[in-house]
Amino acid sequence: xxxxxxxxxxxxxxxxxxxxxxxxxxxxxxxxxxxxxxxxxxxxxxxxxxxxxxxxxxxxxxxxxxxxxxxxxxxxxxxxxxxxxxxxxxxxxxxxxxxxxxxxxxxxxxxxxxxxxxxxxxxxxxxxxxxxxxxxxxxxxxxxxxxxxxxxxxxxxxxxxxxxxxxxxxxxxxxxxxxxxxxxxxxxxxxxxxxxxxxxxxxxxxxxxxx
Numbered sequence: 001x002x003x004x005x006x007x008x009x010x011x012x013x014x015x016x017x018x019x020x021x022x023x024x025x026x027x028x029x030x031x032x033x034x035x036x037x038x039x040x041x042x043x044x045x046x047x048x049x050x051x052x053x054x055x056x057x058x059x060x061x062x063x064x065x066x067x068x069x070x071x072x073x074x075x076x077x078x079x080x081x082x083x084x085x086x087x088x089x090x091x092x093x094x095x096x097x098x099x100x101x102x103x104x105x106x107x108x109x110x111x112x113x114x115x116x117x118x119x120x121x122x123x124x125x126x127x128x129x130x131x132x133x134x135x136x137x138x139x140x141x142x143x144x145x146x147x148x149x150x151x152x153x154x155x156x157x158x159x160x161x162x163x164x165x166x167x168x169x170x171x172x173x174x175x176x177x178x179x180x181x182x183x184x185x186x187x188x189x190x191x192x193x194x195x196x197x198x199x200x201x202x203x204x205x206x207x208x209x210x211x
Contacts, residue, residue: 004159006196006203009170009184010068011210012040012060019067020194021209033179037063054127056179061086061124061172062131064181073185074132074166081165083136084125085155086183087143088173124172136164146171146182146207152200155186171207182207 011018015036017025025043030036037059041051046066051059074082122140129138137158141150151169158164170183184206186198196202 004156004186004188004198005192006184006186006198006206007073007189007192007194008068008071009206010064010181012064012067012181013179013210016210017063017067018210019070024067033060033174048131050127057088057090057121057172057174058124058127060174060179060181061183062127064170064172064183065128065131065168068168068183068185069132073187073189074134076189077166077187079133079135081136082132082134082167083158083164084128084134084138084168085141085151085158086121086125086139086168086170086172087141087147087151088121088171089142089144090173090175128168136167146204148204148207149200152198152203156198159188169203182210 008020010020015027015030016023017040025040027036027039030039034056037056040063041059044063044066048062048066051062054062121142122138125138125140128134139154141147143150151171155164155167155169158167166185166187168183168185170181172181172183173179184203196206
C-alpha cells in the first residue's frame with residue numbers, strides 16, 4: 001500500500017520564514033505581524049493582489065501556503081484529490097473584535113462587509129483553495145494547543161478512505177501577543193528528496209523545530 005509522507009513544510013514565527021527547516025526570509029525590524037507579512041509578501045512576489053484585502057490571519061496562512069507550494073506539487077493531482085486540514089486556538093478572534101467594534105458604537109455604526117467575511121476561520125482555507133484550485137475535502141478545527149495526533153489521524157483517514165491523495169495540514173494561529181504558522185504538504189508520491197513519515201510523532205517533531 002502506498003505511504004503518505006510529508007514532502008515539504010513551512011514555519012512562520014518571530015518575524016522569520018523557514019522552509020524545510022532552512023531560513024528563507026526574515027525581517028527582525030518588523031513592528032507588527034501586519035508589517036512583517038506585507039514585507040514578506042513583497043519579497044516572495046506571488047502576484048496576488050487580493051492578498052491585501054484579507055484579514056491578518058488569512059494573510060498568515062496564505063503566505064505560508066505560497067512558500068510551501070513554490071514548486072507546485074499539486075499539479076500532479078486532480079483538484080478534487082487535494083485537501084486542506086488546518087487548526088488553531090483562536091479561530092478569528094481578532095477579526096471578530098474588529099468587526100464588533102464597527103457595530104458597537106451607535107453614533108458611529110458602520111458594519112464592514114469586508115471585515116465580516118473573514119469572521120470564519122475556514123475562509124482562510126477558501127483563499128488558499130481558490131488560489132491553487134483545490135477542490136478536495138477541507139476542514140478547520142479549534143484546539144487549545146497544536147494537536148498533532150488529531151491532524152495525523154484525520155488526514156491519514158482521508159487518505160486511507162481514498163478521499164484525498166494529497167493534503168496541506170498544520171496550525172495557523174494569531175493572538176494579540178503572538179502569531180505562528182506551521183503547515184506541511186503530504187502526498188503519496190515516491191522518490192521525493194524529502195519523505196517524512198506522516199505520523200503524529202514526526203509532525204510534532206517538525207512543529208517543534210522552530211521555537
